[in-house]
C-alpha cells in the first residue's frame with residue numbers, strides 16, 4: 001500500500017516535473033527568435049491555482065498561518081489555521097519521521113498529546129510513546145500517507161514503547177513501528193502483541209476529547225475478548241479500520257473554538273463487539289480491498305485529479321495565503 005502511494009506520488013511528481021520541463025523547453029526555444037517581428041504568445045499558460053491538487057499547495061508550506069487556531073472543514077477535507085507544533089522530543093514522547101514536517105496540529109491536539117503521553121507511559125510501564133504523523137503546518141490534503149489528518153485533530157501513535165535514549169534524526173526515519181497482526185490479517189502476532197497494548201489503547205479511548213480510536217479489526221476483536229463484556233464506554237470509541245496494525249489513529253472531537261469544524265457522526269452507542277459488526281472485517285472483501293477503494297484512490301492508468309482548493313472550505317484559501325507565523329511567535333490572534 002505504502003509502496004503504491006509512493007509510486008503514485010512519484011508519478012504525480014513526474015507529471016509536474018514533466019510540465020515544468022515542457023515550459024522550460026518552450027521558453028528556451030523562444031530565446032533565439034527574440035528578433036522575430038511578431039512575438040508569438042506562449043502556448044502553455046501557467047496552470048490555474050484551482051486545478052493544482054491542493055496537496056501540493058499545502059505540502060509546500062513549511063510554517064503555519066498567522067491567525068487564531070481553528071480546525072476548518074472535515075477530517076479528510078479541510079485545513080488548519082494557526083497550527084502549533086508538538087515539540088519533537090518530550091519527557092515521555094518522541095516524534096518520528098521528522099523530514100515529513102507533520103508534527104503540527106490544533107492546540108487541543110498538542111495539549112492532548114502532552115497529557116496523554118505520561119498517562120500512557122504510566123498505564124503501560126513504557127518510557128513513553130512514539131508519535132507518527134499529525135498534520136502539515138497548515139493542514140490540508142497530504143501528498144502521501146493519509147486521506148484524513150487534514151484539520152489538525154488526527155494523530156498516529158505507534159504500537160511501540162519509546163526507547164530510553166533520544167533518537168537521532170536518522171533513527172527517526174529508519175525505525176519502523178511494530179506490527180501486531182499476523183501475515184494472514186486474521187490473528188494477532190503472538191511475538192509482538194502484549195497486554196500493555198490493551199492498556200495503551202484503553203488509555204487513549206478513555207480521554208474525553210477523543211472522538212474515536214482506529215485499530216486493525218484483529219486488535220479490536222482481542223479488546224472485545226478481554227474487555228468487551230465490561231461494556232465500558234471507551235470500547236465504543238475503538239473502531240476497526242483497514243491497516244492500523246502498527247499504530248493507533250486517534251481523532252479528537254471538534255474543538256469549541258472551531259465553528260467551521262464538521263463533526264463526524266457519533267459512533268454507534270454499542271461497544272462494536274458483536275459478531276455481526278466484526279464479521280465484515282474478516283470477509284474477503286475487507287481483507288483484500290478492491291483497488292481503487294474510493295473514487296479518489298489513484299490508479300496507474302489515470303492519475304488522480306485530487307482535491308483542489310475548490311473542494312475545500314473557502315476559508316482554506318485564506319489559510320494558504322496568510323503570512324507565516326514564525327517559530328518564536330505565539331499562536332493566537
Ligand SMILES: [Zn+2]
Nearest residue numbers: 146155156249
Ligand atoms: Zn492516521
